[in-house]
Amino acid sequence: MQSRRSPYGSDSQENHRVLTRLYIEPKWGAHTLSSVRTVQVEEWLDSLPLVPASKTKIKSTFSVLYSHAIRQQWLTFNPISKVRTSSMRLREKDVLTPLEFHALVAQLSVRDRVMVLLAGSTGLRRSEMIALTWTDLDTTRWRSMFCARVFAITLGTPRRNVHVVLFHFTRLFSKHF
Numbered sequence: 001m002q003s004r005r006s007p008y009g010s011d012s013q014e015n016h017r018v019l020t021r022l023y024i025e026p027k028w029g030a031h032t033l034s035s036v037r038t039v040q041v042e043e044w045l046d047s048l049p050l051v052p053a054s055k056t057k058i059k060s061t062f063s064v065l066y067s068h069a070i071r072q073q074w075l076t077f078n079p080i081s082k083v084r085t086s087s088m089r090l091r092e093k094d095v096l097t098p099l100e101f102h103a104l105v106a107q108l109s110v111r112d113r114v115m116v117l118l119a120g121s122t123g124l125r126r127s128e129m130i131a132l133t134w135t136d137l138d139t140t141r142w143r144s145m146f147c148a149r150v151f152a153i154t155l156g157t158p159r160r161n162v163h164v165v166l167f168h169f170t171r172l173f174s175k176h177f
Contacts, residue, residue: 019061023048028062033069038082045085056085 027044028036041062045055059080066078096104101120105113119129 015057016061016064019058020065023058024062024065033066033075036079038079041080041083042085045083052086052088059083059085 041059045059048055048058050058063078063080063083066075066080069075070078105116108116115129118132119126
């Protein structure tokens with residue numbers, strides 16, 4: 001049988017492996033696929049000392065396992081699809097006012113100030129910020145090109161559809177360099 005490429009990226013596959021090893025296998029590894037019940041999984045997820053978003057990721061990983069079993073025709077039903085979880089935040093985001101933001105930026109080191117201003121003005125992900133180097137910033141033309149991100153301490157390509165994302169930053173930004 002010829003192997004087909006997974007619809008999941010390598011990062012997703014690694015996340016699925018880690019969540020399966022840390023959470024799903026210890027609890028469900030001794031069970032047969034057909035013996036797992038929706039309510040049991042809900043109760044187990046509720047008992048985990050994790051935030052709702054993490055529980056939802058574990059549920060999604062568990063569901064992927066069942067989807068694979070259904071695709072292989074080992075099962076006909078995914079009990080995880082009926083598990084109810086919420087990924088709502090436990091508390092509201094703490095959004096800074098412009099005055100609070102300026103006060104914060106003024107107290108930061110140059111390195112941290114640049115990172116905060118870049119992240120806030122470009123929408124870069126944390127992993128993309130970590131992968132940035134000074135050579136990615138062109139202060140003469142006020143733009144930056146980045147084409148990497150860091151995941152699990154390895155350098156990889158960004159999640160964006162394009163491999164190189166170009167963004168411009170304003171001259172107001174220049175006073176912080």
